[in-house]
Amino acid sequence: MELDSLYQEVILEHYKRPQNKGLLPNQTVQVHHVNTSCGDEITLNLKMINGTIAEISWDGVGCSISQASTSVVSELLKGKDSAAALAIIDTFQAMLQSKGSDLGDESVLEDGVAFAGVAKFPARVKCALLGWMATKDAISQSLALTSNVKKEQR
Amino acid sequence: MSHFDVSAVQADFPILKRLIRGNNRLVYLDSGATSQKPISVLDAEREFYTQHNAAAHRGAHQLAEEATEIFEAARGKVAAFIGAKVDEVVFTKSATESINLVAYSFGNADLGTKFHIKAGDRIVVSEMEHHANLIPWQELAKRTGAELVWLSVTDDGRLDLSNAERIINAKTKVVALTHQSNVLGTINPINEIAKYVRNVGALFVLDACQSVPHYAVDVKELDVDFIAFSGHKMLGPTGVGVLWGKQELLDEMPPFLTGGSMIETVTMESASYLPAPKRFEAGVPNMAQAVGLGAAVDYLNRIGMEKIHQHEVELTKACIERLSQIPQLKIVGPTDMELRGGVVSFTLDGIHPHDLGQALDQYGIAVRTGHHCAWPLMKKYRVVATTRASLYLYNDLADVEALVTGVERARDYFLGR
Numbered sequence: 038m039e040l041d042s043l044y045q046e047v048i049l050e051h052y053k054r055p056q057n058k059g060l061l062p063n064q065t066v067q068v069h070h071v072n073t074s075c076g077d078e079i080t081l082n083l084k085m086i087n088g089t090i091a092e093i094s095w096d097g098v099g100c101s102i103s104q105a106s107t108s109v110v111s112e113l114l115k116g117k118d119s120a121a122a123l124a125i126i127d128t129f130q131a132m133l134q135s136k137g138s139d140l141g142d143e144s145v146l147e148d149g150v151a152f153a154g155v156a157k158f159p160a161r162v163k164c165a166l167l168g169w170m171a172t173k174d175a176i177s178q179s180l181a182l183t184s185n186v187k188k189e190q191r
Numbered sequence: 192m193s194h195f196d197v198s199a200v201q202a203d204f205p206i207l208k209r210l211i212r213g214n215n216r217l218v219y220l221d222s223g224a225t226s227q228k229p230i231s232v233l234d235a236e237r238e239f240y241t242q243h244n245a246a247a248h249r250g251a252h253q254l255a256e257e258a259t260e261i262f263e264a265a266r267g268k269v270a271a272f273i274g275a276k277v278d279e280v281v282f283t284k285s286a287t288e289s290i291n292l293v294a295y296s297f298g299n300a301d302l303g304t305k306f307h308i309k310a311g312d313r314i315v316v317s318e319m320e321h322h323a324n325l326i327p328w329q330e331l332a333k334r335t336g337a338e339l340v341w342l343s344v345t346d347d348g349r350l351d352l353s354n355a356e357r358i359i360n361a362k363t364k365v366v367a368l369t370h371q372s373n374v375l376g377t378i379n380p381i382n383e384i385a386k387y388v389r390n391v392g393a394l395f396v397l398d399a400c401q402s403v404p405h406y407a408v409d410v411k412e413l414d415v416d417f418i419a420f421s422g423h424k425m426l427g428p429t430g431v432g433v434l435w436g437k438q439e440l441l442d443e444m445p446p447f448l449t450g451g452s453m454i455e456t457v458t459m460e461s462a463s464y465l466p467a468p469k470r471f472e473a474g475v476p477n478m479a480q481a482v483g484l485g486a487a488v489d490y491l492n493r494i495g496m497e498k499i500h501q502h503e504v505e506l507t508k509a510c511i512e513r514l515s516q517i518p519q520l521k522i523v524g525p526t527d528m529e530l531r532g533g534v535v536s537f538t539l540d541g542i543h544p545h546d547l548g549q550a551l552d553q554y555g556i557a558v559r560t561g562h563h564c565a566w567p568l569m570k571k572y573r574v575v576a577t578t579r580a581s582l583y584l585y586n587d588l589a590d591v592e593a594l595v596t597g598v599e600r601a602r603d604y605f606l607g608r
Contacts, residue, residue, distance in 0.1 A: 039212065040553045040604065044546075049605070075545055076562040076569060076576050098575045100545035101605070164545065 043158055044101065047151035051105035056112045061094040066178045070171040072163050077103050079168055081111075083175035088183070089118050093172060102152070102161055107168025109148045119176050125149075126173045133162050194498040194505075197587045203229040203490075204585055215555025218593045223373055223401060223534050223581030224559050225423045228487075232426055235486035239479045246475045248452060262478045265485030266468070269433055272488045273418070274409035279441065281434040281468040282481050286400045287323040289419035289434035290367070292447040292471060293396055294327035297365065298334055299445040306394070306444055310336030313362040315393075317342040317350055317379075318571055319372045322564040324398040324419075328367055337364070344571060348375040348524040352384065359387040365394050370402035370418075374563045374579065375524030376507070376534035378402070385414035394440070400424055404491075405532055405583070406500035410435055426491065427484035431477050441467030448473040491584075499584045503533035506582045506591060510535050513595045519602060523577050533582035536563070539598065542605050544578040550601035551578075556593055 060067075064082035071078045079097030083090065093111040097104070110129075114122045129149050132141040137157040141150035155165045201207050204227045209217045219227060239261060245254035247262040263277075270277040283289045300306035308314070314328050314337050332339040340358055343351045350368075359366055366388045371378045381397065388395045395415040402408055403418070404425030410418060417440070422431035436444075446453060446464055450473035455463040464470045491499065508528050514520055519540040525531050539547055548560035559579045562569045569576060580594055 040550060043549065044605075074561065076566060077545075078575075100543035102545070158549070161545075161549070 042154040043161070045151040045154065047148050048101060048105040051108040051148070052101040055104055055108040057092075057094045057108065058096060059094060060096050061092055064092075064094075065182065066175045068171050068175045068178065070167055070174065072099070072103065072167050074160075074163065075100070077164065077167060079103070079107055079171055081107070081168065081171045081175055083172065083179060085119075085179045085183075089116065090114050090122055090176075093175075095168065095171075099167065100164055102155060102164040103167045106149075106152055106165045107171070109151075110169050110172050113147055113149060114172060119180055122176055123173065126169050126176075129169055130166060132156060133165055194502045195494050195584075197502070197585065200229075200494065201585050201587075203231065205230060207585060211555040211557075212553050215553075216593075218554075218556040218590045218597075220580040220582065220586065220590060220594060221557045221559050222404075222424070222583035222586075223579065225429070226404065226426050226583055227585065228426055228428065228483075229490050231490055232428065232483045232486045236428060236479045236483040239482045244479075247478050248469075249475075258478055261482055262476060265481040268485040268488045269481075272492070273403065273435060274411045275435050276438060278466070278468055279410075279435055279438050281436070281441070281471045282476055283432040283434055283471075284430055284477060285432040286398065286419045286421035287432070289432050290324055290396065290398065291327045292434055293417055293419075293436070293444075294331045295447045296444045296471075297394075298331050299447070301445070304443065308335040308337045308364055311362060312337040312364045313360065314339050315341065315359050315363055315366045317368050318344045319350065319375060319377065319565065319568050320367070320369055321373050321398060321400070322566070323400075324367055324369055324396075325567070328365070331365075338362070342368075344375075344568065347526075348372070348377050350377070350379050350384075352380075355384065355387050359384075359391060359393065361391050363388075363391050363393040365396060367396040367398070369398040369400075370408070371405075371532045371534070372524070372565075372568075373401050373534060374536050374565045374568055374577065376532045376536070377525055378530040378532055380530065382412075382414050389414065401532060401534065405496075405503055407496040416440055422480060422484040422487065425484075425487055427487035428480040431480035431484050433484075434471070436467070438467065441471070444470075446470050446473070450474050452476070494584060502584060503582050504528055506586055506588065507531065507533040507535060509588060510580060510582065510591045510594070513591060514598070517595070517598060517602070519606075520598065523572055523574065534579060535581070536577040536579045538574055538577055539602060542602065544576040546605060547578050547598070547601050550604055551594075551597045554593070554597045554600065556597045558594070 065085040066083045069080045077099030081095040084092035132139045140153045143150045152165045243257040245258040247259040270280045297306045345351045397415045397418045399418040399420040403420040417436045423429040453473040523536040544560035561576045
């Protein structure tokens, strides 16, 4: 059934038991993202240590797709450096915007490939991207912070 | 349920024969967003283009004459439908534009006129407004320095009028309210509220998008100054909306959009303007859409607004009763039929509306999910979003049953795993 291709078991698992949900203190950057079409909102804390993602914690309300996908990204990118993390986010985004032709590389995206089916439901692509775009924004902001600090030190 | 022959009505709407996501019958429960169109409306638009197309109010040729006549006849039909004088009906592109027209016109009004809004004045709205009847007033308040104040809603989905006299005070210049909430289904007691508005001499603007399509609305009985509604929610085409305003007000108001068709005389330095409705219809009008709306009015009249209303009341009652039997389900809005229309919003414990809507779609059931362009109301009821079923004349009990079964199936799909 087509509904199952959207709601993979992995997605419902993450929805029921979201990882890293609950904001942790001492973040490098906090971002707040909203899906304007449905009202889903997340707040995400990113903690960087020496250019590496030490922690992603988040809180928010939304549908199973947005909650599960935020859970997945918060696990997947932990321990990655900024460049690697941004590359993985781009891969995920490309899969979702492929209208179903790109099934995703499990060695890169891990649980993230479960969202390949979302690409066939255009109205839900934004849901799946919410947490990922928030993370991308947070990483970009943290990079800007670092470069500002460097400029000041010069 | 024999107010009229619903199956004959259904046969007039070609789209209702479509199969959805495979082999499912379309159960269309999203008329609050936009209604489906009967073949007579499509034919009227097509006939306008195939037989009479020309720019109305211009040119001396036969087609221009016919286009003008048919376009103005549509205005006459709409005016009769709401009990208005024909020159009080302004065609816009949407109800959103109608409300913006009023807000911008007030914003353009000269000091000393009754429409002029300034710092210290008050604009009153309510917490249950659609964004279309909220943001234009927020913006007007911002531009003029006026204060935006609102009536709140009660826990059972009614307007809280306990402090209406304090809210609608002597400083109040405009009160803009919805006739029926697009989320809760609540019908507001307009003439009761009008007393407060009249007491302070304010102008009363009514968003009638969810009322005019569903029951008889007569502007002579409603003590308001302006009403706005859209064509596409009442079986008509998209791209046409209506603003009704009292003649003496419209004739004094400054224009909103300016250009051709709305002028009396023009020099290089200045222009004078025609009276309403033309003053507010700059440019070649949306003729085919207005003609389609005229055909929609004919269709609704043929069935009868009273019968349509009775039909919807019975369906809504059944819908609320049946949905309420689902233990995890909560209706957001009044559960009695007193002053209530055919819009039923609900939440289901443990399932986000987006997911519920997705599952229902797989079964062929079209509902609206989200914040329904009423974000403040969602926050008030502490919900992220709701699922909304909205009913119309072509819906029947089988649609209500399909919804109930669909919700139960979706619940089992998500919670049973």
